[in-house]
Amino acid sequence: MDISQDYFSCYGLPCDFAVDLAVLRQSHRRLQQQHHPDRFVSQSDSEQRRAVQITAYLNQAYATLLEPLKRGIYLLQLQGMDPLAPNNTQMPMDFLLQQIELRESLEDMPRAQDPEAEIDVMASRLQLQASQLENEFAQAYGSSDFEIAEKTVRKLQFIVKLQQQLDALEGALLD
Amino acid sequence: MALLQIAEPGQSAKPHQRKLAVGIDLGTTHSLVASVRSGQAETLPNSRGEHLLPSVVRYLADELPQVGVKAQAHLVDDAANTVMSVKRLMGRGIEDVKRLGENMPYLFEACDQGMPLINTVSGLKSPVQVSADILRALVQRGESSLGGELVGAVITVPAYFDDAQRQATKDAAQLAGIQVLRLLNEPTAAAVAYGLEQDQQEHGTIAVFDLGGGTFDISILRMEQGVFEVLATGGDSALGGDDFDHALAEWMHQERQIPAKLDLAQQRFLLRLARAGKELLSDLQSTQLSFEGWPGTEAYADLELTREQMNLLLDPIIGKAIRATKRTLRDAKVTPDDVARIVMVGGSTRSLRVQERVAELFQQQLLTDIDPDRVVALGAARQADVLAGNQSGEELLLLDVLPLSLGLETMGGLVERVIDRNTPIPVARAQEFTTYQDGQTAMSIHVLQGERELVQDCRSLSRFELRGIPAMTAGAAKIRVTFQVDADGLLEVSARELTSGVAASVQVKPSYGLSDVQIADMIKASWTNVEDDRSARSLREQQVEADRLVEAVTMALAEDGERLLTSQEQQAIVKQMEQLVLARNGQDHHAIAKQIEVMAKASDAYAAMRMDDSIKRALAGKSVDQL
Numbered sequence: 001m002d003i004s005q006d007y008f009s010c011y012g013l014p015c016d017f018a019v020d021l022a023v024l025r026q027s028h029r030r031l032q033q034q035h036h037p038d039r040f041v042s043q044s045d046s047e048q049r050r051a052v053q054i055t056a057y058l059n060q061a062y063a064t065l066l067e068p069l070k071r072g073i074y075l076l077q078l079q080g081m082d083p084l085a086p087n088n089t090q091m092p093m094d095f096l097l098q099q100i101e102l103r104e105s106l107e108d109m110p111r112a113q114d115p116e117a118e119i120d121v122m123a124s125r126l127q128l129q130a131s132q133l134e135n136e137f138a139q140a141y142g143s144s145d146f147e148i149a150e151k152t153v154r155k156l157q158f159i160v161k162l163q164q165q166l167d168a169l170e171g172a173l174l175d
Numbered sequence: 176m177a178l179l180q181i182a183e184p185g186q187s188a189k190p191h192q193r194k195l196a197v198g199i200d201l202g203t204t205h206s207l208v209a210s211v212r213s214g215q216a217e218t219l220p221n222s223r224g225e226h227l228l229p230s231v232v233r234y235l236a237d238e239l240p241q242v243g244v245k246a247q248a249h250l251v252d253d254a255a256n257t258v259m260s261v262k263r264l265m266g267r268g269i270e271d272v273k274r275l276g277e278n279m280p281y282l283f284e285a286c287d288q289g290m291p292l293i294n295t296v297s298g299l300k301s302p303v304q305v306s307a308d309i310l311r312a313l314v315q316r317g318e319s320s321l322g323g324e325l326v327g328a329v330i331t332v333p334a335y336f337d338d339a340q341r342q343a344t345k346d347a348a349q350l351a352g353i354q355v356l357r358l359l360n361e362p363t364a365a366a367v368a369y370g371l372e373q374d375q376q377e378h379g380t381i382a383v384f385d386l387g388g389g390t391f392d393i394s395i396l397r398m399e400q401g402v403f404e405v406l407a408t409g410g411d412s413a414l415g416g417d418d419f420d421h422a423l424a425e426w427m428h429q430e431r432q433i434p435a436k437l438d439l440a441q442q443r444f445l446l447r448l449a450r451a452g453k454e455l456l457s458d459l460q461s462t463q464l465s466f467e468g469w470p471g472t473e474a475y476a477d478l479e480l481t482r483e484q485m486n487l488l489l490d491p492i493i494g495k496a497i498r499a500t501k502r503t504l505r506d507a508k509v510t511p512d513d514v515a516r517i518v519m520v521g522g523s524t525r526s527l528r529v530q531e532r533v534a535e536l537f538q539q540q541l542l543t544d545i546d547p548d549r550v551v552a553l554g555a556a557r558q559a560d561v562l563a564g565n566q567s568g569e570e571l572l573l574l575d576v577l578p579l580s581l582g583l584e585t586m587g588g589l590v591e592r593v594i595d596r597n598t599p600i601p602v603a604r605a606q607e608f609t610t611y612q613d614g615q616t617a618m619s620i621h622v623l624q625g626e627r628e629l630v631q632d633c634r635s636l637s638r639f640e641l642r643g644i645p646a647m648t649a650g651a652a653k654i655r656v657t658f659q660v661d662a663d664g665l666l667e668v669s670a671r672e673l674t675s676g677v678a679a680s681v682q683v684k685p686s687y688g689l690s691d692v693q694i695a696d697m698i699k700a701s702w703t704n705v706e707d708d709r710s711a712r713s714l715r716e717q718q719v720e721a722d723r724l725v726e727a728v729t730m731a732l733a734e735d736g737e738r739l740l741t742s743q744e745q746q747a748i749v750k751q752m753e754q755l756v757l758a759r760n761g762q763d764h765h766a767i768a769k770q771i772e773v774m775a776k777a778s779d780a781y782a783a784m785r786m787d788d789s790i791k792r793a794l795a796g797k798s799v800d801q802l
Contacts, residue, residue: 005802038572053601055601056603059600119538170505
């Protein structure tokens, strides 16, 4: 098992934004069955250590390809780009304004009449935005327009962050 | 011919090559050892047929420690030397233990690692040593039941155990001389015990609801083609059946207007009454709680407890577990409807109310057919059998997750997450940091575990310094800190400066664990102890043998010494006997053995004479016909 190859190759998947999740899941299971440290309990220390390295690599690869955001970032990194660079902060004004508005309504939500209903509305709104951005990314990446792809993936990052905050809020309200 | 290869399911085709491995549930109140025999996992009993080994160790001045029921009998009369609930001390620092240990009657002393030591008549004992004594007892039971040496054991730990607690458990096993095949999370073990991978369905989501005396653990797993994948774990390390007893006792206290200040005996009485009432209501709708035998002068009138009333008291507590379950379902990104199987673990899931509430949440039947006290050990045994290599073909595989997030201290006492909880393990993550002062040549690295933002609210696992960083301007150095968690959930941290080519790195182990040198010392010490124990036993054996011989010769001399021996011969034997008695009263078992040998030789001729004499006397005056 070569742990220096890219994550797509290790699962035998084409290096693309569209991923067949069923295939990914199945190959991941198969590779785990083969390389997991449980299979090397009676082997030498160095073999056990290697099994830990390989499965750590596989777990990282799986987590990266499973989530559209991480997958997008990874594809751009393979192109030598760094979408997460801290100095890479320019965003279009209208997008930022929209973000501020969403954030404010999130903050007000715990005091709303029916917070659960509002959470549901916001969740589907974010979900819709996320899938639109994923489509945009797929298109830009497919036509090798990496600059557009990078802008899209950074927008997606904002949305995913909001989704996480919404999840946390929902959890806090339900407890 | 396929028919020729038929074997019992789970049984290896060549039984004689089977490797002996056990699963061990090292519990707070009791422990169990189990193994797979003839394809079936079963817990192993001791010679008296008892399966549960109380997790109690009593230390004695000059003898081997007592473990289990024997030790338990001395919890009151020898409280200071009889250690119970040691699992709660594992991987804990002296400060934690002072908090936990208020009710513990032991004398604690800190050692330099910050690890608490219990002062017993047999010397200072660390929680790791106490656990090792329990493990030794279980391993011995396993070896005598299975009839051979074990290749190793799978030892279960609660899913919420942090790195220090896991490391301490592994250290205990090493000290007990047992190879750890894997540290396995208890809920995962329980799911394996039910053999759910053999279900008709190819895949499904499983919830394991584990409510013990003092802790609650919930895990959500996904099973697909023999692979168990833990999706999320959660729980509450201070929630359990003991809280039920306290709630009931509190209610009685108020109902009967018992004055607020209770002494220990009165508190115990109420708790015992509460527990008895709780158990009776599994069958009855209502029961009378009787205060007969109330310690002190007052007695109180009987009190009726109905099931309805009890449910009212238990519901807030069970509610906490239900909320934690919902939270964990969310973490796992599944809904209660998605869950196909619910495994119940822990003695407190025997409570009907608990079963009702869990069934209500999931809207379906619960799996309760395996004894909730044994299910963890049985699952560990199955996993041990797989890891030992006794199964072939479609093998069971467990993919577990990190239970608590790992991070590093950054400026301002904040924690920067490096690996999030519920990340599948093994996992490796690296984070880069830089220097913040010109010419800075060292950096302090503080490793933490927990979900909170502030350093003070998380568990400190380790602190170390990376030295020898070449002097550079602030922000120029690149220090990469790598976290690696193995399949046992154990962490190793290394740090390295990248830019200079001069790489410095350091490996650390958690502060509450033992260093390898310490473990080696302790193992050596236990060998020496074994040596001491052995010679003590030999001494006793030789003394018994000497006494037996002296008695036999003395009696013989009294009977027929005068008749068969000259006085010179008699004196020689008596003299030899005195030598033997002298040696027997000493401490050297070799010397006793030697004197026994000399004595035996010296009396050989006499013994032969006595034999001849008794034959002659038996035959004397009798004709051949009478024989």
